[in-house]
Amino acid sequence: MKDHESGEIVCMSCGYVVITKLTDQGPEWRAFDAEQLKKRARAGAPTTFTIHDKGLSTTIDWHDRDIHGQRFPQGQKAQIYRLRKWQRRIRVSDATERNLAFALSEISKISNNLNLPKNIIETASVTYRKAVKERLIRGRTIQGITAGAIYVACRQCGVTRTLEDISQASPANKKEIARSYRFLVKELEYFIKPVKPGQYVTKFCNQLAMQGNVEELAHKILFVASELRLTSGRGPTCIAAAVSYIASKLTGERKTQREIAEIAQVTEVTIRNRYKELAEHLQFKVYL
DNA sequence: AAGACGAAAGTGGTTGA
DNA sequence: TCAACAACTTTCGTCTT
Secondary structure, rough: OOEOOOOEEOOOOOOOEOOOOOOOOOOOOOOOOOHHHHHHHHOOHHHHOOOOOOOOOOOOOOOOOOOOOOOOOOOHHHHHHHHHHHHHHHHOOOHHHHHHHHHHHHHHHHHHHOOOOHHHHHHHHHHHHHHHEEEEEEOOHHHHHHHHHHHHHHHHHHOOOOOOHHHOOOOHHHHHHHHHHHHHHOOOOOOOOOOOHHOOOOOOOHOOOOOHHHHHHHHHHHHHHHHHHOOOOOOOOHHHHHHHHHHHHHHOOOOHHHHHHHHHOOOOOHHHHHHHHHHOOOOOOHOO
């Protein structure tokens, strides 16, 4: 899917960023009269939630020259120096601002590590801002909350990243991220849909480099399984792993349990257990 | 010899008193 | 706050391809 807002082509089911630098092919605004010109004029970069002051602040450059390139006289130079100093101080002034600046850079860092699309960064930043506003950060680590916010964003945007994935790129551990995730969801009253095994099926099949028809079959099996209520109460990754395994077996594109287990981050035993359960209730030959 | 299978004990998180 | 509980993991011996 093309996402012109973030300038990326992103697979919506697995969050894989195909191309990151996409030229804006959308139409330039055209103005036909003065009024339209006023409305449609572009003024600088779009605002973003990723920079602590939304990218709206001004900086005074460090050249001691005026617009004509002339050096300032001695008195004015001192004045400009003082201006610059206060500008800096105001920009990242109090503790909360500094905190926010640090947190947002942390969010960008982690997201970039995980190759997450820009809209995830934006969404996570918004969540973090809300958390700050509601005074939820007190007594918690910035790392924990930022990682939690990213996980929230992934879940909201349907990008399948596990807690494990995120904890790899964050200084916070899995447990802490899970805790702050639950905390954020509860306090900010977010409603987040549970992940469907289908999303993982897509992800796993891609990571296993399997043919399209295998994935298709896996989804079919999954559908029948969920119809038979074999999926509730089970971990979505476990179901997806088992279904992928069955599909690979049926199509002859064999993958070992271990291979799948590694990608799905579950154990072979669990895949076997799910596999056994499914095998008891489904006649696989129907699909062949 | 690698992979699949399964029993049994262990782990971490949720639930309900 | 604590114990019961279900899902999942770890470990390890055995069977199958």
